[in-house]
Amino acid sequence: MIRPMLAADVPDVLALLNWMDDAPEREVFSPGARTERDLRAECEDSTCLVEAGEEGVVAYCALSPFHDGLVMEGPVGEGDAHLSTLLRRALAHADGLPVYAFAARDNLPVRSALEDEGFSPMHTTAFYDAPLSRLTPHACAPAGHRISRQLPLAAYRELFRASEDTWAERLTWTPEQMDSHFARDDVRLVALMRGEQPVGFAELEFSPDDGRADVTYVAVHPAERGQGYGLTLLALAAAEAETHPEVRTLRARAHDHMKPARALYARAGLTHCRSVVTYMKEGDEDV
Structure with a gap:
């Protein structure tokens, strides 16, 4: 029944x-x-x-x-x-x-x-993971750069726009919404700065009960790509995750059309662990 x-x-x-x-x-x-x-x-x-x-x-x-x-x-x-x-x-x-x-x-x-x-399949999202110990040995800022754990809202939005991210609602965040998001105990931001200009950032969410930290987004400005910043950001994210004793694994994800991200994870030593298919059933416009 x-x-x-x-x-x-x-x-x-x-x-x-x-x-x-x-x-x-x-x-x-x-x-x-x-x-x-x-x-x-x-x-x-x-x-x-x-x-x-x-x-x-x-x-x-x-x-x-x-x-x-x-x-x-x-x-x-x-x-x-x-x-x-x-x-x-x-x-x-x-x-x-x-x-x-x-x-x-x-x-x-x-x-x-x-x-x-x-329902029609929209895309497949692949997940990749690696032990923190595989990534943290490379967790240092390149010469002439520094690490920041916060970004002004305008700089955060600019990187999202430049990186062609699909989280469009974040582009409309107010300063209060951004402050509230990053005030959460399970969220961290690690940005790589050259002077006062961010070249990229990695955003993390922690799941201590699962022993895992998820890279919910990694962004490198298009003008800065090809210089190894993505690998550095993943290593810095792993080092940030290591501050939580319960966390042992870093996980990242990429949709099936995100070939550069998949190549980045492979170079960093992350391995494929699971895939999820996203479906949608269209609504009835006449209702």
Whole structure:
């Protein structure tokens, strides 16, 4: 039986999420929470559905606000037969908005269910990682350069524009929004400066419970490329990550069209660890 998720379902949904975590090929976009209290709070703004069997919840799927539309959480279920029906029921709540979904490249059951319901693949994002110890020996600023852990908003925006980044919403950040972002305990910025001019930066987010730091973005101004700044920034990011004793690994990502970034990670000694496919189902403009 497919029905809205109840408070009593939270332990079963957490069990499903932990089951998903146990194997990379099961991965889909899902709640980040892994405690009952956090999951309840995270689901407050979502339309959450479950499929319940005689022994409890066997599958979960939800829609949450995302950019210009919604994002699909899941579907997550131990039996392939549950996925398509639950997915279809969740989409009935989309109200004509575009819906995005993310699934591991090797999660063939979910990918098949998404494509059967009209989702189209947009791109594949590859993830690369390496132990910090492989990168930190090269963590020093070149002669005539210095390291900064903050940038003026105008310089931050300029590098994003010049680097052709897709996080367009960051170009509209107010100074207060930028200050709030970098005030987070799990976020760091490492910029490489020549005089007062930034030549590039790396932005990090920490996941100490996973022993990992993610390079969410690395930018080198186009006029400064080809001089090894990308390798230096990755090494500096690893050194910054090493200030967290729990962190042992640095991870970075690149979409399938970002060949220079993929080449950079290979030169730095990062190895491919997983790939995720981004899907979108277009909205109904008449709704």
